[in-house]
Amino acid sequence: MGLNSGETKHSEFPTIIPALGTKFDVGISSFTITTEREQQVNMVSYLNVGSAWGVATGNPKNFNPSDPCGTTIAVQTGTAQEDYAATLSDECVAAGKGKITVMPHELQTDIATKLIGGQYDATLADSTVIGYTSTQSGGKIEQIGETFESAPQGVAIAKDDAQLTEAVQKAMQYLMDNGYLTDILATYGAENAALTTAELNPSVN
Amino acid sequence: MHKKTIFMMLTVASAATALTACADPTTTTSSGSTTAATASSATSYDVSSIPTVDEIAALVPDDVKKRDRRRSATTLISIRHSHR
Numbered sequence: 627m628g629l630n631s632g633e634t635k636h637s638e639f640p641t642i643i644p645a646l647g648t649k650f651d652v653g654i655s656s657f658t659i660t661t662e663r664e665q666q667v668n669m670v671s672y673l674n675v676g677s678a679w680g681v682a683t684g685n686p687k688n689f690n691p692s693d694p695c696g697t698t699i700a701v702q703t704g705t706a707q708e709d710y711a712a713t714l715s716d717e718c719v720a721a722g723k724g725k726i727t728v729m730p731h732e733l734q735t736d737i738a739t740k741l742i743g744g745q746y747d748a749t750l751a752d753s754t755v756i757g758y759t760s761t762q763s764g765g766k767i768e769q770i771g772e773t774f775e776s777a778p779q780g781v782a783i784a785k786d787d788a789q790l791t792e793a794v795q796k797a798m799q800y801l802m803d804n805g806y807l808t809d810i811l812a813t814y815g816a817e818n819a820a821l822t823t824a825e826l827n828p829s830v831n
Numbered sequence: 832m833h834k835k836t837i838f839m840m841l842t843v844a845s846a847a848t849a850l851t852a853c854a855d856p857t858t859t860t861s862s863g864s865t866t867a868a869t870a871s872s873a874t875s876y877d878v879s880s881i882p883t884v885d886e887i888a889a890l891v892p893d894d895v896k897k898r899d900r901r902r903s904a905t906t907l908i909s910i911r912h913s914h915r
Contacts, residue, residue, distance in 0.1 A: 628888030629895070634903045651895060652903045793890035800884055810876045 627797055643667055647784030652794060659780045664827045668791040669780035671828050672798050672807065673819045676776030677707055678753040680741065680760065683768045687747040691771030696724030697747040700737040703730040707750040710775075734759055742766045754816040761815030778821065778828060791826065798824035 635650065642653040646667055659669045679691045689697060695718035701708040708730055715726035729746060731737050737749050738759050751759070753773040760767045781798065783791045801807040802822055811817040 627891050628883045628885070629891065632903065650902050654903055787892065789890060789892045790895065793887055793892075796887045796890065797884070800887060801881070806881050810878075813876045 627793060643782055646782055647787055651783070651787075651790060653782035657780055657782050659778045659828060659830050661830060663782065664830075667782045667785055668787070669782055669827055670791065670795045670798055671778045671780045671821055671823070671825045672802075673754075673779040673811075673816075674776050674821055675779055675819050676753050676773040677710065677750060678756040678769050678773045679771050680749045680751065680756040680767050681747070681770045682742050682744070683766050685768075685770055686744065689748040689770060691748070693723075694718070694726055694748070695721070696726070698727040698729060698745075700729045700731055700741060700746045700749045702734055702737070702751060702755075703732055705751065707752070711750055735762075738763050738767055754814075754819050757815035757818065759815075773818070778830065780828075795824050795826050 634654075637645070637650075639655060642650065642655055643657075643663065643666055646653055653667070656675070657663060657669065658675075659671060663669060679689070679694075681687065681689050687697075694714060699711060701711050708728065711726060711728045715728060719725050729740075734749075734751065734755060737746070737751075740746055741749055742763065748770070749756070749759075749767075753769070753776070756767075756769045760769065781794055783794055798807070801810075802820070802824060808817045808820045811820050
């Protein structure tokens with residue numbers, strides 16, 4: 627975009643959108659695109675992120691993502707996946723199967739270590755987290771099964787900043803069209819999350 | 832610490848991709864201290880290899896051009912994606 631520098635400030639998640647157009651030009655913080663957010667700000671899509679299962683490479687515990695009942699899985703505390711795992715476990719019990727033992731951890735690194743060490747059957751996390759964990763583990767962890775419950779994420783720009791919105795959208799589309807977005811994400815094992823169209827305020831449920 | 836590392840990788844990637852051509856991204860905490868984004872142990876992508884596109888640069892609003900710096904915001908709450 628021809629600027630000589632960029633500055634990224636870390637702010638509490640809920641404070642970012644209200645500060646767009648004043649304190650910040652853009653917000654980039656895993657913003658899932660929702661109709662509510664699109665009413666507040668412009669959203670330019672660039673990622674599609676869902677949930678995914680990760681196992682030790684080769685799946686030595688024979689974890690079946692289609693039937694996780696009776697297994698021990700690790701999740702990060704406070705994640706959507708922690709709630710989802712609890713729901714899955716309830717469904718297992720209701721179906722007369724074994725419950726899922728859910729082991730919450732603060733750090734995904736701790737989960738990775740224990741997963742590789744054989745303490746857990748699997749981990750459940752965002753698809754990008756699984757990809758990055760796999761990369762960081764040197765291939766000792768891999769995703770198993772398909773990504774599910776995917777949703778687009780976007781860059782947020784102030785609603786009244788049409789010019790910057792267009793610049794961001796075109797810049798993002800350029801990165802997509804020329805393979806840069808995929809290359810960048812591949813550095814972090816997240817290349818599968820790349821979208822191919824930088825859509826402004828896409829229609830979402 | 833690792834939460835920061837993990838999140839940083841997506842943040843840096845996202846920030847880099849969103850507006851590119853910002854060859855020297857830095858991070859500033861809400862308390863004001865600034866550190867190089869590359870202080871993270873995460874592998875990073877060299878965005879300086881991405882060329883500036885003049886027609887896109889021309890779209891950047893004048894106030895941002897005058898500042899010559901794009902200000903973006905993210906959070907270190909982590910990659911847990913409670914951000915949904």
